[in-house]
Amino acid sequence: MADVQTLNTVAAGMDPAADQLSGPRGARPRRVLSRRNIFLYGTLILVAIYYLIPLYVMIVTSLKGMPEIRLGNIFSPPVEITFEPWVKAWATACTGLNCDGLSRGFWNSVQITVPSVIFSIAVASVNGYALANWRFKGADTFFTILIVGAFIPYQVMIYPIVILLREMGLYGSLWGLVIVHSIFGMPILTLLFRNYFSSVPEELFKAARVDGAGFWRIYFLIMLPMALPIFVVAIIIQITGIWNDFLFGVIYTKPDTYPMTVQLNNIVNSVQGVKEYNVNMAATILTGLVPLIVYFVSGKLFVRGIAAGAVKG
Amino acid sequence: MGNDGVSVSIRNLSLNFGAVSVLKSLDLDIQDGEFLVLLGPSGCGKSTLLNCIAGLMDVTDGQIHIKGRNVTWEEPKDRGIGMVFQSYALYPQMSVRGNLSFGLKTAGMAKDEIAKRVARTADVLQIEPLLDRKPSQLSGGQRQRVAIGRALVRDVDVFLFDEPLSNLDAKLRSELRVEIKRLHQKLANTMIYVTHDQIEAMTLADRIAVMRSGQIQQLDAPQTIYSRPVNRYVADFIGSPGMNFIEGEVVLSDGAPRFRFDGLDIPLANYQFDKAGAQAGQATFGIRPEHVAVNSGDDWPFSASVPVEIVEPMGSDTLVWSRLGKQALTIRVSSERAPRVGENVTIGFDPMNASLFDAASGDRL
Amino acid sequence: MGNDGVSVSIRNLSLNFGAVSVLKSLDLDIQDGEFLVLLGPSGCGKSTLLNCIAGLMDVTDGQIHIKGRNVTWEEPKDRGIGMVFQSYALYPQMSVRGNLSFGLKTAGMAKDEIAKRVARTADVLQIEPLLDRKPSQLSGGQRQRVAIGRALVRDVDVFLFDEPLSNLDAKLRSELRVEIKRLHQKLANTMIYVTHDQIEAMTLADRIAVMRSGQIQQLDAPQTIYSRPVNRYVADFIGSPGMNFIEGEVVLSDGAPRFRFDGLDIPLANYQFDKAGAQAGQATFGIRPEHVAVNSGDDWPFSASVPVEIVEPMGSDTLVWSRLGKQALTIRVSSERAPRVGENVTIGFDPMNASLFDAASGDRL
Amino acid sequence: AAELEVTHWWTSGGEAAAVAEFAKAFEATGNTWVDGAIAGGGSTARPVMVSRITGGSPMAATQFNTGRQAEELVEAGLMRDFTELAEKENWKEVIRPVSLLEGCTVDGKVYCVPVNIHSWQWLWLSNKAFEEAGVPVPTNWDEFVAAGPALEKAGKIPLAIGGQSWQTTGTFNVLIPAIAGKDVFLKVYQDHDAEVAAGPEIAKVFQAADDARKLSAKSNVQDWNQATNLVITGQAGGQIMGDWAQGEFQVAGQVAGEDYTCLPGLGVNELISTGGDSFYFPKLDDADKTAAQEVLASTMLNPATQVSFNLKKGSVPVRGDVDVSAANDCMKKGLDILAKGNIIPDTNQLNTEDTNNQLNDLFVEFFKTPSMTPEDAQKRFADIIASAD
Amino acid sequence: MNTTEDTTRRPSQLFRNLNAKVASIPMIMTALLVFLGGTVWTIVYSFTNSKLLPRLKFVGLDQYERLWSASRWWTSIENLLVYGVLSLIFSLVIGFLLAALLDQKIRFEGLFRTIFLYPFALSFVVTGLTWQWILNPDFGVQHIVRSLGWESFVFNPLYDQRIVIYGILIAGLWQGTGLVMCLMLAGLRGIDEDIWKAARVDGIPTWKTYLFIVIPMMRPVFITTLVIIASGIVRLYDLVVAQTSGGPGGASEVPAKYVYDYMFLAQNLGQGFAASTMMLLSVAIIVVPWAYLEFGGKKRG
Ligand SMILES: Nc1ncnc2c1ncn2[C@@H]1O[C@H](COP(=O)(O)OP(=O)(O)OP(=O)(O)O)[C@@H](O)[C@H]1O
Ligand SMILES: Nc1ncnc2c1ncn2[C@@H]1O[C@H](COP(=O)(O)OP(=O)(O)OP(=O)(O)O)[C@@H](O)[C@H]1O
Ligand SMILES: [Mg+2]
Ligand SMILES: [Mg+2]
Numbered sequence A: 001m002a003d004v005q006t007l008n009t010v011a012a013g014m015d016p017a018a019d020q021l022s023g024p025r026g027a028r029p030r031r032v033l034s035r036r037n038i039f040l041y042g043t044l045i046l047v048a049i050y051y052l053i054p055l056y057v058m059i060v061t062s063l064k065g066m067p068e069i070r071l072g073n074i075f076s077p078p079v080e081i082t083f084e085p086w087v088k089a090w091a092t093a094c095t096g097l098n099c100d101g102l103s104r105g106f107w108n109s110v111q112i113t114v115p116s117v118i119f120s121i122a123v124a125s126v127n128g129y130a131l132a133n134w135r136f137k138g139a140d141t142f143f144t145i146l147i148v149g150a151f152i153p154y155q156v157m158i159y160p161i162v163i164l165l166r167e168m169g170l171y172g173s174l175w176g177l178v179i180v181h182s183i184f185g186m187p188i189l190t191l192l193f194r195n196y197f198s199s200v201p202e203e204l205f206k207a208a209r210v211d212g213a214g215f216w217r218i219y220f221l222i223m224l225p226m227a228l229p230i231f232v233v234a235i236i237i238q239i240t241g242i243w244n245d246f247l248f249g250v251i252y253t254k255p256d257t258y259p260m261t262v263q264l265n266n267i268v269n270s271v272q273g274v275k276e277y278n279v280n281m282a283a284t285i286l287t288g289l290v291p292l293i294v295y296f297v298s299g300k301l302f303v304r305g306i307a308a309g310a311v312k313g
Numbered sequence B, C: 001m002g003n004d005g006v007s008v009s010i011r012n013l014s015l016n017f018g019a020v021s022v023l024k025s026l027d028l029d030i031q032d033g034e035f036l037v038l039l040g041p042s043g044c045g046k047s048t049l050l051n052c053i054a055g056l057m058d059v060t061d062g063q064i065h066i067k068g069r070n071v072t073w074e075e076p077k078d079r080g081i082g083m084v085f086q087s088y089a090l091y092p093q094m095s096v097r098g099n100l101s102f103g104l105k106t107a108g109m110a111k112d113e114i115a116k117r118v119a120r121t122a123d124v125l126q127i128e129p130l131l132d133r134k135p136s137q138l139s140g141g142q143r144q145r146v147a148i149g150r151a152l153v154r155d156v157d158v159f160l161f162d163e164p165l166s167n168l169d170a171k172l173r174s175e176l177r178v179e180i181k182r183l184h185q186k187l188a189n190t191m192i193y194v195t196h197d198q199i200e201a202m203t204l205a206d207r208i209a210v211m212r213s214g215q216i217q218q219l220d221a222p223q224t225i226y227s228r229p230v231n232r233y234v235a236d237f238i239g240s241p242g243m244n245f246i247e248g249e250v251v252l253s254d255g256a257p258r259f260r261f262d263g264l265d266i267p268l269a270n271y272q273f274d275k276a277g278a279q280a281g282q283a284t285f286g287i288r289p290e291h292v293a294v295n296s297g298d299d300w301p302f303s304a305s306v307p308v309e310i311v312e313p314m315g316s317d318t319l320v321w322s323r324l325g326k327q328a329l330t331i332r333v334s335s336e337r338a339p340r341v342g343e344n345v346t347i348g349f350d351p352m353n354a355s356l357f358d359a360a361s362g363d364r365l
Numbered sequence D: 001a002a003e004l005e006v007t008h009w010w011t012s013g014g015e016a017a018a019v020a021e022f023a024k025a026f027e028a029t030g031n032t033w034v035d036g037a038i039a040g041g042g043s044t045a046r047p048v049m050v051s052r053i054t055g056g057s058p059m060a061a062t063q064f065n066t067g068r069q070a071e072e073l074v075e076a077g078l079m080r081d082f083t084e085l086a087e088k089e090n091w092k093e094v095i096r097p098v099s100l101l102e103g104c105t106v107d108g109k110v111y112c113v114p115v116n117i118h119s120w121q122w123l124w125l126s127n128k129a130f131e132e133a134g135v136p137v138p139t140n141w142d143e144f145v146a147a148g149p150a151l152e153k154a155g156k157i158p159l160a161i162g163g164q165s166w167q168t169t170g171t172f173n174v175l176i177p178a179i180a181g182k183d184v185f186l187k188v189y190q191d192h193d194a195e196v197a198a199g200p201e202i203a204k205v206f207q208a209a210d211d212a213r214k215l216s217a218k219s220n221v222q223d224w225n226q227a228t229n230l231v232i233t234g235q236a237g238g239q240i241m242g243d244w245a246q247g248e249f250q251v252a253g254q255v256a257g258e259d260y261t262c263l264p265g266l267g268v269n270e271l272i273s274t275g276g277d278s279f280y281f282p283k284l285d286d287a288d289k290t291a292a293q294e295v296l297a298s299t300m301l302n303p304a305t306q307v308s309f310n311l312k313k314g315s316v317p318v319r320g321d322v323d324v325s326a327a328n329d330c331m332k333k334g335l336d337i338l339a340k341g342n343i344i345p346d347t348n349q350l351n352t353e354d355t356n357n358q359l360n361d362l363f364v365e366f367f368k369t370p371s372m373t374p375e376d377a378q379k380r381f382a383d384i385i386a387s388a389d
Numbered sequence E: 001m002n003t004t005e006d007t008t009r010r011p012s013q014l015f016r017n018l019n020a021k022v023a024s025i026p027m028i029m030t031a032l033l034v035f036l037g038g039t040v041w042t043i044v045y046s047f048t049n050s051k052l053l054p055r056l057k058f059v060g061l062d063q064y065e066r067l068w069s070a071s072r073w074w075t076s077i078e079n080l081l082v083y084g085v086l087s088l089i090f091s092l093v094i095g096f097l098l099a100a101l102l103d104q105k106i107r108f109e110g111l112f113r114t115i116f117l118y119p120f121a122l123s124f125v126v127t128g129l130t131w132q133w134i135l136n137p138d139f140g141v142q143h144i145v146r147s148l149g150w151e152s153f154v155f156n157p158l159y160d161q162r163i164v165i166y167g168i169l170i171a172g173l174w175q176g177t178g179l180v181m182c183l184m185l186a187g188l189r190g191i192d193e194d195i196w197k198a199a200r201v202d203g204i205p206t207w208k209t210y211l212f213i214v215i216p217m218m219r220p221v222f223i224t225t226l227v228i229i230a231s232g233i234v235r236l237y238d239l240v241v242a243q244t245s246g247g248p249g250g251a252s253e254v255p256a257k258y259v260y261d262y263m264f265l266a267q268n269l270g271q272g273f274a275a276s277t278m279m280l281l282s283v284a285i286i287v288v289p290w291a292y293l294e295f296g297g298k299k300r301g
Helices: A004-012 A035-062 A066-071 A084-092 A103-133 A139-149 A154-168 A174-199 A202-210 A215-226 A228-244 A247-251 A260-269 A277-309 B046-054 B096-106 B111-125 B140-152 B170-187 B198-204 B222-227 B232-237 C046-054 C096-106 C111-125 C140-152 C170-187 C198-204 C222-227 C232-237 D013-028 D042-054 D071-075 D083-088 D098-104 D127-133 D141-153 D165-180 D182-189 D200-215 D224-232 D245-251 D287-301 D303-313 D329-340 D353-368 D374-387 E018-023 E025-045 E062-069 E071-102 E109-121 E124-135 E141-147 E164-189 E193-201 E206-217 E219-234 E238-243 E255-265 E269-296
Strands: B006-017 B020-031 B035-039 B061-066 B081-084 B158-162 B190-195 B207-212 B215-220 B244-253 B256-261 B264-267 B281-287 B302-314 B317-324 B327-334 B344-349 B355-358 C006-017 C020-031 C035-039 C061-066 C081-084 C158-162 C190-195 C207-212 C215-220 C244-253 C256-261 C264-267 C281-287 C302-314 C317-324 C327-334 C344-349 C355-358 D003-008 D032-037 D061-065 D112-114 D122-126 D157-159 D236-240 D260-264 D277-280
Touching: A035 A084, A035 A277, A035 E071, A035 E109, A035 E124, A035 E164, A066 A277, A084 A277, A103 A139, A103 A174, A103 A215, A103 A228, A103 A260, A103 A277, A103 E018, A103 E025, A139 A174, A139 E025, A139 E269, A154 A174, A154 A247, A154 D042, A154 E025, A154 E255, A154 E269, A174 A228, A174 A247, A174 E025, A174 E219, A202 A215, A202 B046, A202 B081, A202 B140, A215 E018, A228 A260, A228 A277, A228 E124, A247 A260, A247 D042, A260 A277, A260 E124, A277 E109, A277 E124, A277 E164, B006 B046, B006 B190, B020 B046, B020 B061, B020 B190, B020 B215, B035 B046, B035 B198, B046 B061, B046 B081, B046 B158, B046 B190, B081 B140, B096 B111, B096 B140, B111 B140, B111 B170, B140 B170, B170 B190, B170 B198, B170 C302, B190 B198, B198 B222, B198 C302, B207 B222, B207 B232, B215 B222, B215 B232, B232 B244, B232 B281, B232 B355, B244 B327, B256 B281, B264 B302, B302 C170, B302 C198, B317 B344, C006 C046, C006 C190, C020 C046, C020 C061, C020 C190, C020 C215, C035 C046, C035 C198, C046 C061, C046 C081, C046 C158, C046 C190, C046 E193, C081 C140, C081 E193, C096 C111, C096 C140, C111 C140, C111 C170, C140 C170, C170 C190, C170 C198, C190 C198, C198 C222, C207 C222, C207 C232, C215 C222, C215 C232, C232 C244, C232 C281, C232 C355, C244 C327, C256 C281, C264 C302, C317 C344, D003 D013, D003 D042, D003 D287, D013 D032, D013 D245, D013 D287, D013 D303, D042 D061, D042 D071, D042 E255, D061 D287, D083 D287, D098 D112, D098 D277, D112 D287, D122 D127, D122 D141, D122 D224, D122 D245, D127 D141, D127 D236, D141 D157, D141 D165, D141 D200, D141 D236, D157 D200, D165 D182, D165 D200, D165 D236, D165 D353, D182 D200, D200 D353, D200 D374, D224 D236, D224 D245, D245 D303, D260 D329, D277 D287, D287 D303, D353 D374, D353 E071, D353 E255, E018 E025, E025 E269, E062 E269, E071 E109, E071 E164, E071 E219, E071 E255, E109 E164, E124 E164, E124 E238, E164 E219, E164 E238, E193 E206, E206 E219, E219 E269, E255 E269
Parallel strands: B035 B190, B035 B207, B081 B158, B158 B190, C035 C190, C035 C207, C081 C158, C158 C190, D003 D032, D003 D061, D157 D236
Antiparallel strands: B006 B020, B006 B061, B207 B215, B244 B256, B244 B281, B256 B264, B281 B355, B302 B317, B302 B344, B317 B327, C006 C020, C006 C061, C207 C215, C244 C256, C244 C281, C256 C264, C281 C355, C302 C317, C302 C344, C317 C327, D061 D277, D112 D277, D122 D236, D122 D260
8 A cells, every 4th residue: 555655745756855854944933032022921011010009009008007007108018917907897997886897788788789680680681682582663762772871870860760769669678779770780781681692693593483482481491591601791790880889879778788888988988087098998808809709700701701792783 | 276285375475674675475385295495596585485484574465374274473383384494503502302302392292202202303313322412512414413303303294494504514415415305205294495505406306496586586397497497597597517608699591590699600490499489689598518518429400619728627527618609618528528728629519408598688588 | 856846845744732733744745836725624634734834823843845945934924925715804994905905015015016916916806896895895706806816916926725715605616716727727826725625626626635634645636536546535535426335345256356245246357456456355345426327238347236216316417326235326327317216227337437445444455 | 665777977086976975865765776877978978868868768867967958858748847846845945046946947847956056167276286386376367377387397287178178168168257257257148148249358258268278288188087187196287177176186185275276266256156967857657766756856955965965076065054064175165155145157057058069169179279369269259149049 | 276365464563572572671661761761850850940859940041051150060071071082092092902912822811811800890989099099199109209219209190180180090091991901802802813814924014903904893892892981981970089079179070970969969959950961962962873873773783
């Protein structure tokens, strides 16, 4: 049997040894410290430092005692590390007569965030699905209104919503707040889901209809399991948004159900004598911790989901 | 024609998207057990027609009857149809078994009945070993087989195929084509099959409907469409490489019709004119590449010597690109007889095999 | 043959993605003005090889010479190559003129020189009327023509095509195929063309390199590859419908080799054995569908009576699916002689046209 | 017994200690005080309170400044009427000055409980700062202005003013009676007489404000109590701030006369205003809570509570009949002036919040924009007064 | 043909896709009741002299006259314009540059991406507080530079009226560019690999490829990003309140704060409504035609 290798060269009529070993061969040589790399990584590292400075300052400050802070260099690492401010921010900082720090705000925030995230995403995903796949008459008009609604400053809507919730008898209840979050999350989430479901091949939807599945069946059995990436994005956006919300939290809840951000505002603004920057910073970090963790853990999924849903359309 | 023989009957169907009219009062009757292929260029409304039959698009006007029942406004699932899509459209998160049983479950069928049907379908399509895989773990051909299975398992009267094979490569395509053919022979269901691949159309169809911008141009058996296209459009569309068209005029010299062009002259005595008979006027003469013989030595009603410009070997056959008068001529010869580029060869053909079209309307003369 | 006749020469080329070795010390020489087609199944490394030649991927080992110059480390733009992609890869926001001239402008060419080149390219490809349109306003075929123009305008020595036609429909594909062929005849550049469509490969190539998982299996003229495949893989890959393979064994009865299977017996006296000559053992007998004659009345070295199972008319030809012994047999006959399903027909063929492969290694015997 | 949620914006050290007194007294009656402090001052808290009341989820009691802030809520029938209790406990007699109860009275019905009297007209001085600057502690505004350069030379901020807009407005409003006298003050704010507002007296006030602006140029704190802290620590010479500042001095353990000096009416015109805080009680459905609201109201006015609360808060009790012997120097000065009847109404009682807010906008701009001339500012001031209602 | 005789009538359009319509009720209600209703309600009441509570006492255009003669409103608009334009430009440019850098097949991409993105997880309140702290002349950057010996160094954006809005911009960009980068990165990843190859074969330098080929191709990404940034800009409020409370001297006032302050602090709802109507109007002029083009008339996808 003819050797394939020789067959090739014989067919080409070439002497294989002709110019075999001279000149460049293999991969292009790459220096680790090429100018391009220095520029690339240099820029990235500089920018990264800029982005990290506030976090660094927050952490460092929260670990210092007040006397050390007054001495003044916010960038210098703590000489003496103290966790006092953290303890105080979490457990004993006072607002008026309540001296239990952020701790109860934490659970309130959890109790507000979880149902709000679930409910708002449930509503928005169904909306997006209906808009993308069941285009009934007028749907586009409603959607356009919704998108324009994304530009309305929240403050403008406070009064109408107060009236709305009062008429529904939900003002001041957890459900009232959940509805408020769902309303304001709706434009951007619906946009995300609509774009995502539009990119799902229409034939899949048609196949399911031929198979006799109706609106909900298709949603739950076909679309929902496919929409994981965009759900991740929606969940991250909503957790961040709802957890960080201050305005609705303070207006639509009561003191015993104040979310963490309101407690944070109370602690930071309840100045007793001098501002306790270390406690404030500790409280700030504690408040931001949940969304931060969410981002650190799922950042990759976030980018992927964004790629899948947000940039189309 | 009795009603009982008709499986799908479309009456006066129109569909507009806003101002655009995609289907224009179309009529079509498909016999029970028939394999009908819808053939046409992209955008001519093939998928739209199929979607209307399936109930996935609301018609603007007209009626659709399946098995004698007016289903114009019924839900897709109630029409007794199954559909197979170009992109397979398998439910990605379900196993093959899940894909097959989804429709049955939705209909509320008993578990063991479902299992029985799935098993039978898997047997017919020979996909038993794949039943527990996810679609992403299947090759293209296997996916398409599962997609067919999904229609099969529902035991429907009418199968609708929307370019089921065009995502596959040539080899797989020809394999699956045969399988679909076999399936049709076995099941004897009505099948409506959209494609723009003529090979598929020619090999599969009992009848082909050639469409053009929302209207059916010709509805006939493949061989009829191939050999007696009703107009230039159909003639051009069918056949690869396409029919050679030669512009010229029909003249009646001594009552005998002849075709004149570029100083050449083809006798049309053998040509079967349409009812109207031979009439003088501008016309197009069409002849298929395989009906032109090269250096055959036989005595043809028309023969000429032509230069060879390009030679394209295609395995068993070879295409020769040449020029008759000033007009391009493609010839298909068996590879053994392929001439060389630059040579002059003698060609010949019988106008009996040709088609003659009116230059203005494009209709067959 | 001297080095000056060689346009592209690849020496010992390897490429790994991490642990996966995609190209395995591959050698290839392409003559000046040659049209070489790389053919192979998906994932065999065709695009990777092309990208290496273009300089778009860094090779792991080996060298690439273009026009006698070692370009292994050079930038794509300095290699004197132009490349055409399957997805066209036109710059969507620029007009056709912009697409053609952008590279030249960037290279700092004078304005009137650019205009001249663009005009010449547009003339060659007949895209003058399109020059001011955006790609989105072009049809698929026009887009591909512009993509070719973008390579053309740069006046390069070597053209690289990566499945340039596979996004087009059959009709357009065959048209553009001819155009590319003409272009090659006119320009006489070296062209390396990737495809997995055999028709393209057969019609366009001066030589075809059939690849399989990063290695070249056979590099030969199309007809040689078609009629004398070096192994079963190549034989199976080329030809549609595929070659018929019949499993059996070679026996030497009275010194004369014969092929035995399912109680039947094919004399191999006519068969041209490889250097090694005839040897007994398990083997596969391959015969192409068009080499099997039906009811020809002629006297064939081998003939038998077989049942007709499926008939697939394909226009000028018809495929007949049948069975020889217990093994499937496809036959291609001209449509006029097509038998009917259920009939029995007499077939015959000459083993001279057949290929015989070792059952274990798959190599040609 | 019931749980009552009480909202207020008392969150600084002194304030919180004072609220604790209310809570203690109320819980002694067997009820529970649920503290609803909202930090960030009235501006953050009031919108929350108003939305909750109009949204139908009201708290049991809420603080407002004595004055017109809750007028419309009362008119809308959302607040409880305490006329009965007021008559029973004879509030008309015990609360003085009478203007306080008048602020709570709409159409002859009493809707709120005033709990303290606050006056704005105080200049707080750091003895330590002046000592370090080597100048004697001033005894009136003019001396203070004169001491400015010395303080600056010693690296001190002469006048501390927080960045919040109400503080700058407050400073100006203190300067009016001090520089131009009570009549002009009343003409401008009570009668909304635009001519006076544009006149020469007010022009003098603006000149004084210009001085204050220059003296406070280096002050870059936000909250009032941070500004007070600057005085307490001797970083600043003085601060014009209401008597609630006293609570901060007290929490810091400072002694009036020794560590700090207070000059009512800026040492020029010894007049004080009678503003303060009142509690309103929204209407509730719960009978228990309704009953407890009454208990809370009367607890707040209870003489003992009044004393303990006001001592912590640094304000003056609303009852004339309580023992204030424990009061410190400054508070005693205030009580004296009060007893003499040298009082003016608080701007909260005279102006709507809308007008106050416009004034805030004007003065915050004036104080932070050195390029804005007193004349320009006065012109805008007169416009605001002219359009006030 | 007898099949043509039994003509089934076209069923009512109202009940087609009923489930979809029912499921869309929350969206329809939100759109109509909250966004449209709330807007109309706001506009109607902007012609009244409502104070603490909304009341239908119409006063014509009084509120608008007052609004447009208020210097604070003008400052607010100026600030929003400056902030808006700069924030749009910078976040798009920086976001894109970062994305382009990250797209160079670099090592530790995940780490860098996380670093750039994490500020987005923090609320504006937290962002504002942190930056207030860093920009504080007594503790922050100015103090540090001075303590390094450069005594005359001045960097106190939050205390200087002329540049306070830039101080807010710094914080705003820090918080928001991460998301923009993320969107851009996703967009870049969506660009056909062949385009890059074609450009390399054509010898087009990388920066030119980005500028003339890739960026024009990313139109949809830019649009999505623009919607997100722009809607954030219009609503700018928390950050200002947390960082400067509108100071110093009202130099960093923004329209949303004007609305809030007048509605709730000044207890002059009418004025607040008038201001919000103006905001809505300007948003509507820009957004409605665009949104309609983008989402209204177009077909699927
Ligand atoms: N939702 C729609 N809105 C408007 N026009 C549409 C819509 N769907 C299809 N069309 C138009 O209707 C015409 C027919 O489309 P259809 O999909 O039926 O073509 P087709 O024959 O299946 O083509 P292809 O071979 O490319 O699949 C096309 O011109 C298309 O642009
Ligand atoms: N960037 C990459 N990283 C890892 N593996 C890769 C990469 N690019 C290609 N491959 C692998 O290299 C092999 C060859 O790929 P290549 O694209 O060259 O195939 P091909 O012959 O062009 O196939 P097709 O006909 O589908 O285009 C494939 O198995 C593919 O999975
Ligand atoms: Mg179609
Ligand atoms: Mg490839």
